[in-house]
Amino acid sequence: MWFGQSLLYNTFMRTFTDIQRRCKDAKQVIIVPHLHPDGDALGAAFGLQAMLQSTMTSHVKVVGEHSDTSRWMGSFERVVDSEWAQSVVIVVDTAKQELLIHPKAIEGNPVILIDHHPVESVFYDHGIINESATSTCEILATLAERESLSLDPKTANLLLFGILSDTTILQHPYTSKTTMKAIGYLLDEGATYKVLVNQLTKREFKTTKALFQASEAIQVTENGLAYWIIDYATIKKNNFEFSDLFSILRSIEEASIIVLLVQLDDECVLHAQSDQYDLQKLLTPFGGGGHKFASKVRSASLAPLLQVIESLDQFLIK
Ligand SMILES: [Mn+2]
Structure with missing residues (x-):
């Protein structure tokens, strides 16, 4: 990227052909997901790799790290420092520079972002x-x-997996006619809906039991705020997926705002979702950001986030 000129030279691309055109003469393309990549980040990274590789000859690498369950999606490749500036870099699924899985990604020539998060840096x-x-x-x-x-079935499955995991199987408030249309297309291209749904929902029985045990901690206020404060260690130890936790919170009929507050070693993250209230607006005073109906706030300690919960609850009284 050309520092200092970035805003001037920033242009919006619109089509897959635009992306292809940018990659066509490149020596190499490197696809970069965010840190701790989720199903959407990896589905997009490996899905895009296949889409590009079927239509051009230059090599397309994906960098990143696998979780226990993501190995089926594809293989990562090493990139040495000098390669970045000589490659087209495509970042997927994060608009935050500090979340790039490799800091040198911004040296790409050019750097392209494909994302559904609000623009940050x-x-x-x-x-x-x-x-x-x-x-x-x-x-x-x-x-x-x-x-x-035309996609091969594996690529169609990678993209469908990303959609299903980011929406907790179509429960996310942003799920729309466009989402359904995209799914219809992926099914036409050979994606296997039921297999992916099973993959995303089936758990070892001990995990299911632990999940219900842990959900005892959920509180629901009389104003309709459901919140769940949970340690990241508990999530890791029991192999909980974030989508499992959100599924339980979303199933609470009395709740019009749901909050998942995760305590990590060095920070706490509050995730809030609602089908009706503008959380982005409600959380901005607390340094929060994200989408209108799905927003988060980070803090080094728990106390400020407990205040956020209190204030969301107060808002619901009105
Ligand atoms: Mn995503």
């Missing part, structure tokens, strides 16, 4: 950003569908 030269999409995989599937790209 402009570390990229070109962006395909759609804040009303449920997921980066939905954006990619929609781009592919518009150009009637």
Whole structure:
């Protein structure tokens, strides 16, 4: 990226052909997800790798790290420091520079961002950003569908997996007709909906039991705020997925705002979701950000986030 000129040179791309055109003459393309990549980040990274590789000859690498359950999605490759500046870098699923899985990603020539999060720091030269999409995989599937790209079943599954995991199987408030259309296209291209749903929902019985035990900690106020304060150590120890925790919170009929507050070693993160209230607006005074209906606040300690919970509850009284 050309520092100091970034805003001037920043342009929005619109189509998959635009991306292809940018990659066509590149020596190499490197796809970069965010730190601790989730199903959407990896689905988008490996899905895009396959989409590009089927249409061009330059090598497309994905960098990152696997979790216990993500190995089926693809293989990562090493990138030495000198490669970054000589490659087209495509960042997927994060608009935050500090969350890039590799700091040198911003040296890409150019850097392209494909994302569904609100724009933060402009570390990229070109962006395909759609804040009303449920997921980066939905954006990619929609781009592919518009150009009637033919995908192999594995690629269709990677993209569908990203959509299903970011929406907790279509429960997310941003799930729309566009999401459904993208899914229809992916099914036409050979994606296997039921297999992926099973993969995302089936748990070892001991995990299910632990999940229900842990959910005893959920509090629901009389104003309709459901909140769950949980240690990251508990999540790790029991192999809980974030989507499992959100599923339980979303199933509470009395709740019009749900909050998951995760305590890590060095920080606490409060995730709030609602189908009706503008959480981005409600959380901005606390340094929060994200989407209108799905927003988060980070803090070094618990106390300020307990205040956020208190204030959300107060808001619901009105
Ligand atoms: Mn995502």
